[in-house]
Amino acid sequence: MADRLDAQMAFLTEACKLKSVIRATTLCDGSRRENSGEHSWHLALYAMVLGDHAPEGVDVNRVIRMLLIHDLVEIDAGDAPIYGTHDAAVTEAEERAAARRIFGLLPGTQGADLLALWQEFEANQTPDAQFAKSLDRFQPPNQNLASGGGSWIEYDVDYDTVATRVGAKVANGAPGLWDWIAPKIRAFFDGRA
């Protein structure tokens, strides 16, 4: 049991580095950019509170666990901003290698279980993964609306780009959430036109 705990603590101390991975989105008050550790907390809280907007059959406890680990690969691969230009195949390969290394710090079965949970999130095929991905896309526009534009201004995007890159994924796993925020995003861009 001591060896098992040594391995688990090595993983948890490595995970601490996620607090130093900086995202494109700012905090709601615009005071600084958000890091991927606090982002993961906020998303897990989104899942906990918005579970009643999930499609039938979604297991919210699994979604929370998925969101707690979904960004750990960024410790090695960095964050790929939604509106940035990056080679998706390269990012994917880096993230897969990162997942093997980071979850590989854990004891055998536990590491394999968390790797499988991360792979399920990435594949975006199960209802749990689709709801988790929807929340991951739904949180940044809320912070952009709160902070007066945030990453939308920085990347100089318009409503249609947001609808394509963000809206489609939110609507895929949580259509009610996209219906709620879409008019707010449109009003924001209309107000700037």
Add this chain to the structure above:
Amino acid sequence: MADRLDAQMAFLTEACKLKSVIRATTLCDGSRRENSGEHSWHLALYAMVLGDHAPEGVDVNRVIRMLLIHDLVEIDAGDAPIYGTHDAAVTEAEERAAARRIFGLLPGTQGADLLALWQEFEANQTPDAQFAKSLDRFQPPNQNLASGGGSWIEYDVDYDTVATRVGAKVANGAPGLWDWIAPKIRAFFDGRA
């Protein structure tokens, strides 16, 4: 349903402020102080990974949910450092008022449920709360060991103070975790003597 979602999103946007509440503990690399949002994420991950060290009967999914909300009251009341001197009765009153305000942003039943979950954590009487509190006390010494002392140096404490303020609470809900870290903490202070 739209009114319900309005209320839930007001709560989730208010929760964003927890990322700006600064704790005494630094990150594992010592580069800066940790905030309570990323701390809450890290603790929920601790619960997810260390569930097999919880006493019989602990519901790890409930513990994760408890840890995701346990520090929200600090948005109003601030963080009370473990080794700091503060009036416990004043802090407690401020935190109780904060809980009523912040969970009160949520729709009726949901707000009452999360308030009850936070009160259970604070009361520290159920096995779930005791395990959650143990993790909340177990994480900072791990970060202090990783960063070369952290808040122990700043507050100029010794091994006995750590054992009293931290060890007793860790051992209360997760004795195996205290047995694992106590010799490491002792070795740290012996090395400085």
